[in-house]
Amino acid sequence: MLGLLPPLNDKNLPWLDVIHPIIVHFVIAMALISVVFDLIGVITGRRNLFEVSFWNLLVATMAIFVAIIFGQIEAGLANPYGTARDILSLHSTIGWSLAGVLGLLTGWRFVVRQxxxxxxxxxxxxxxxxxxxxxxxxxxxxxxxxxxxxxHTVPVVEAARRGVLS
Structure with missing residues (x-):
């Protein structure tokens, strides 16, 4: 299976740079703005913010699955060392949990909206x-x-390739 991937670059990736953070920043922004718009809508009574919130939540829910796919691939190529292994494992677990929470909220919101x-x-x-x-x-x-x-930074990847990190 790994033979299907192109050779890894100096960041230990088969593509130019990490993709997971690029996609996940959309998820972060849309999920948080959805919560903020809900709160402002409840406090001010501006119900049109609920519509904006719903669409942000829907797009965040779709985008998180793309972010998870790239996150899992890039995590598998990361060569974490020491405590970073535990943090990466927790980050992955919470990421999948977030996908579940976003999916639940989006479904709930759709029903409430109807x-x-x-x-x-x-x-x-x-x-x-x-x-x-x-x-x-x-x-x-x-x-x-x-x-x-x-x-996925060049110095850490080089150190891992030389066997300096464990």
């Missing part, structure tokens, strides 16, 4: 808050993998 597009249940807003917390934790873990452990 019944009364001008109202959001309190339970929905609570899960909305959970979504925001999970996204913030994911951002922290992803940043730590790149900025602290340097996964």
């Amino acid at each position: 019944k009364d597009p001008n109202r959001l249940p309190v339970g929905y807003l609570a899960v909305d808050g959970l979504l925001a917390v999970l996204v913030v934790v994911q951002v922290y873990l992803g940043d730590k993998l790149v900025w602290v452990y340097g996964l």
